[in-house]
Amino acid sequence: MLPGKPLTVDNRTNLETTRALAHGKLSVPRSLVTRAGHGGNHYSLYGPLLPVVALPGFLAAGIFEEMSQPGDEGCRLGDRLALATNTWLSALMIWLLFRIGVMASIPAWESALLAGVCGLSTLIFPYSRDFFNQPLTAVCLLAAFYFLILQKNRQADSAGVERSNLLLVWASFAMGASILSRMDMMVLVP
16 A cells, blocks of 8 residues: 655655665755755755664665665665655554553453554554654654553552663653654653
8 A cells, every 4th residue: 555656745855864864964855845954955854763764674675776866766665665664663553552552451352452443543544654754753652651651560560679760761762752753842842
């Protein structure tokens, strides 16, 4: 169900940023969602995390064929792998919903049903096809809540024994990553 090409200006800008990162740059061709910066180069208005997350798939395709350059027309294998990033991010989001449900004492089969219904009846499904930043932001926020709940549950189990705060570090990292995925997430920092 993946289109194999960018469908919107936003998708194209994220793909161009991924291409630029693969070649050691950050500047992209001018578009509706870029602004001129240092040296007259154009840069994406979106947070840089989605192109960074898509980069391994893009680079892995470089084993089989030459990597696309920023501004190239058409889509090569690396471009298609980058564009498919939200598919596996959406699957991770559904898994996190399932795990949070189980941790909330919902039976596993009901939690799986709830996560599946959420995956099909919300924007998770349509956004899994496109190269937007929203699925990555949602995964980061769900991961932050998941680690916080896990930390709370482990503290309750320890019965007074001091536990590591590593899960709080992961929750903080996930919250910080959500800001890098969409700069408008800064409203969540306070």
